[in-house]
Amino acid sequence: MQYFLQQLLNGVTSGAVYASLGLALVLIYRTTNIANFAQGEMATFSAFLTWQITQWGVPILWSILIVMALSIVIGAIVYAVVVRPVQHKDEMTIIIVTLGLFLAFNSATGAIWGFMQKSSPSPFPAYAWTLGPLRISAELLSFVLVLLAVSGGLYLLFQKTRLGMALRAAASNAQSAQLVGIPYTKMMILGWGMAAALGAVSGALVASRLTLDPNMMADVIIYAFASAVVGGMSSYVGAVVGGIVVGVSQAFSTAYLPGLGADLQIIVPLLLIVAVLIVKPEGLFGKTVAARV
Amino acid sequence: MNIKHILAGLLVAALLIAIPLVVPGYLTFQLSGVMAYAVAAIGLNLITGYAGQISLGHNAFFALGAYSAAMSMTYFHVHYMTSVLIAAVVTFVVGYLSGFPAQRLRGLYLALITLVLAVSVSPVIKHFKAVTGGMAGLAIERPAPPAWTGLSKDAWIYYTVLSITVLCFYLARNFVAGSTGRALTAVRVSPLAASSMGVNVNGYKVLIFGLGSMLGGIGGALFNFSIGFIAPDSFNLLLSVSFLAAIVVGGLGTIWGALIAGLFLQFVPSYASDLSEALSGAVYGAILIICMFFMPKGIVGSLLEWMRARNMK
Numbered sequence: 001m002q003y004f005l006q007q008l009l010n011g012v013t014s015g016a017v018y019a020s021l022g023l024a025l026v027l028i029y030r031t032t033n034i035a036n037f038a039q040g041e042m043a044t045f046s047a048f049l050t051w052q053i054t055q056w057g058v059p060i061l062w063s064i065l066i067v068m069a070l071s072i073v074i075g076a077i078v079y080a081v082v083v084r085p086v087q088h089k090d091e092m093t094i095i096i097v098t099l100g101l102f103l104a105f106n107s108a109t110g111a112i113w114g115f116m117q118k119s120s121p122s123p124f125p126a127y128a129w130t131l132g133p134l135r136i137s138a139e140l141l142s143f144v145l146v147l148l149a150v151s152g153g154l155y156l157l158f159q160k161t162r163l164g165m166a167l168r169a170a171a172s173n174a175q176s177a178q179l180v181g182i183p184y185t186k187m188m189i190l191g192w193g194m195a196a197a198l199g200a201v202s203g204a205l206v207a208s209r210l211t212l213d214p215n216m217m218a219d220v221i222i223y224a225f226a227s228a229v230v231g232g233m234s235s236y237v238g239a240v241v242g243g244i245v246v247g248v249s250q251a252f253s254t255a256y257l258p259g260l261g262a263d264l265q266i267i268v269p270l271l272l273i274v275a276v277l278i279v280k281p282e283g284l285f286g287k288t289v290a291a292r293v
Numbered sequence: 294m295n296i297k298h299i300l301a302g303l304l305v306a307a308l309l310i311a312i313p314l315v316v317p318g319y320l321t322f323q324l325s326g327v328m329a330y331a332v333a334a335i336g337l338n339l340i341t342g343y344a345g346q347i348s349l350g351h352n353a354f355f356a357l358g359a360y361s362a363a364m365s366m367t368y369f370h371v372h373y374m375t376s377v378l379i380a381a382v383v384t385f386v387v388g389y390l391s392g393f394p395a396q397r398l399r400g401l402y403l404a405l406i407t408l409v410l411a412v413s414v415s416p417v418i419k420h421f422k423a424v425t426g427g428m429a430g431l432a433i434e435r436p437a438p439p440a441w442t443g444l445s446k447d448a449w450i451y452y453t454v455l456s457i458t459v460l461c462f463y464l465a466r467n468f469v470a471g472s473t474g475r476a477l478t479a480v481r482v483s484p485l486a487a488s489s490m491g492v493n494v495n496g497y498k499v500l501i502f503g504l505g506s507m508l509g510g511i512g513g514a515l516f517n518f519s520i521g522f523i524a525p526d527s528f529n530l531l532l533s534v535s536f537l538a539a540i541v542v543g544g545l546g547t548i549w550g551a552l553i554a555g556l557f558l559q560f561v562p563s564y565a566s567d568l569s570e571a572l573s574g575a576v577y578g579a580i581l582i583i584c585m586f587f588m589p590k591g592i593v594g595s596l597l598e599w600m601r602a603r604n605m606k
Contacts, residue, residue: 100581107574
C-alpha cells in the first residue's frame with residue numbers, strides 16, 4: 001500500500017509536467033485549430049535560454065520569468081512568419097510545416113548550445129517531508145502548485161476577462177469575431193505567444209528534474225500529446241486530468257510491469273492514445289462535433 | 294507508345310545498366326542506397342500522397358523489413374532474394390492489420406499514432422536484443438556476385454537492387470494509373486463523394502496501408518544489401534520525417550517523385566552535415582517549410598504542371 005501510494009505520487013509529479021505541456025498544445029489547438037508538433041522543441045529552446053540567463057548570474061526564478069516573456073515573443077514570431085501563411089491550408093500542409101519547425105528548433109538548440117548534457121539549477125528547494133511511511137518532496141508540491149497556478153490563471157483569463165472572451169470568440173468563429181471588432185490576427189498571435197510561455201514553464205519543470213539536453217522533450221511531447229488526446233484535445237480540464245492519468249499509468253507500469261524494462265515505457269502512452277482514439281475519439285472531456293457535409 | 298518513347302526507354306535502360314561499369318565503386322554503392330530509399334518512398338507516397346493518410350511511422354516499416362530480412366538471413370540462412378520476399382510478406386501483413394485502426398482516424402490523430410509508432414521502433418529493437426543484436430546491431434552478409442559475371446560486389450548489388458526497384462516502380466505505376474488511382478484520389482479529395490460513387494473507402498485505405506508498408510519493407514530489405522549492417526539508431530524519428538520531407542520535395546502523389554526522394558535521402562544528409570553537423574535537422578526543417586510555402590506540389594508535380602500548361606498553348 002505504501003509502495004502503491006508512493007508510485008501514485010511519483011506519477012502525479014510527472015503528470016504535472018505532461019499536463020503543463022498538454023495545456024500549451026490545447027491552447028494552440030483551441031485558438032488556431034493546429035496541433036503544434038514543435039511545442040516540445042520550442043520548450044527545450046526556452047529551457048536552454050533559461051540556463052543561458054542563469055549563467056549570466058541571474059537567479060533561476062527571475063530567469064524563468066524573463067524567458068516566459070521572451071517565449072511570448074518567440075511564439076508570436078513563429079506564428080506570424082511561419083504558421084499564419086499556411087493556417088487555412090489543408091491539415092497535411094500544416095502538420096508538415098509544424099514538423100519542419102520541430103526539426104528547425106531541435107537543431108537550432110543543438111547548434112547554439114551543443115549536444116552535451118548540462119545541469120540546470122532547480123528553482124525548487126530539495127526538501128522532503130515524511131508523512132508516515134510516505135515521502136513527499138517539495139518538488140512534488142511545487143509541480144502541483146505550478147500546475148494549479150497555470151490552470152487557474154488560464155481559467156480566469158478565459159472565463160473572467162474581456163481579453164479571454166475575445167480570444168474565445170476569435171477561435172470559435174473568425175468572421176463573426178472580426179465583424180464585432182476583435183482583431184483576429186492579434187488574438188492568434190497572442191494565443192501562440194501564451195502557449196510558448198506555457199511551454200517555457202514545462203521546459204523549466206523538465207529541466208529541474210533531469211539534465212538539460214536538446215532531445216529532452218522528445219518523449220515528453222508524446223506524453224503531452226497523449227494527455228491532450230486523452231482529455232479530448234480541446235479541453236483544458238481534460239489536458240490536466242489526462243496529464244495526471246498518463247503520468248500515473250506510466251509510474252504504475254514502471255513499478256508493476258518490470259518485464260517492460262526501461263526501453264518499452266513509451267508503449268504505455270501509445271496504448272493509451274490508441275485506446276482512447278478507437279473507443280472514444282472525442283476524448284474523456286471533448287464534445288462530439290457534428291460535421292456539416 | 295510511339296517509336297520515340299521506345300527509343301527513350303532503351304536509352305534510359307542502357308544508361309542504368311552502364312552506370313556501375315563506368316562510375317567509381319563508391320558512387321555505385323550510393324546509388325544502390327538511392328534505389329532502396331526510392332522504393333520505400335513510393336510506399337509512403339501511396340499512403341500519404343495518393344490516399345492522403347499522413348504517416349510518420351514509415352521508419353517502423355522500413356525497420357521491420359530490414360530486420361525481418363536480416364534475421365531470416367542470419368538465423369535461417371535463406372537466400373538473399375528470399376529475404377526480400379519475406380520482408381515484403383511480413384510488412385504487408387503488419388501494414389494491412391495496422392490499416393484497420395488507421396482507417397478510423399483522420400489527419401492529426403493518425404499523425405499522432407504514427408508518431409508514437411515512429412519513436413517506439415528503436416526501443417523495441419533494443420528490448421529484444423537477444424535476436425536483434427540490440428544497440429550493437431546486426432551484420433548481414435552482402436550478396437556476392439556469381440564468379441562467371443566477373444562483377445565487383447557493389448556492381449552486383451546495384452544490379453540486384455535495380456531489378457527489384459524497376460519491378461516495384463512498374464507495378465506501382467500500373468497500380469495508380471488505372472481505376473485504382475482514380476479511386477484513391479477520390480478517397481483523398483472527398484471520401485463522401487467517393488463512397489457515393491461506390492468506392493469502398495475504408496477498404497482502399499486499409500489496402501493502401503498494406504501495400505505502402507510493404508514497399509517500405511522491401512526498401513528496408515534492399516537497404517540491408519547496400520549497407521550490410523543495421524542498428525536501431527538508423528531507424529529513428531528523423532528517418533521518418535526525412536521520408537516525409539523527401540516525398541514532399543519529390544512531389545506528393547507522383548510515382549517519379551519517389552526517385553527524387555531517394556536521391557534526396559541519400560545525398561542531402563551527407564551534404565547538410567558537411568555544412569554543419571548540428572544544422573542538418575535545420576536544413577530538413579527549412580526545406581519542408583519552404584517547399585510547403587512555394588512549391589507544395591514538389592519538383593515532379595511542378596514539372597508536370599508546367600508541361601501541361603505548355604501543351605495547352
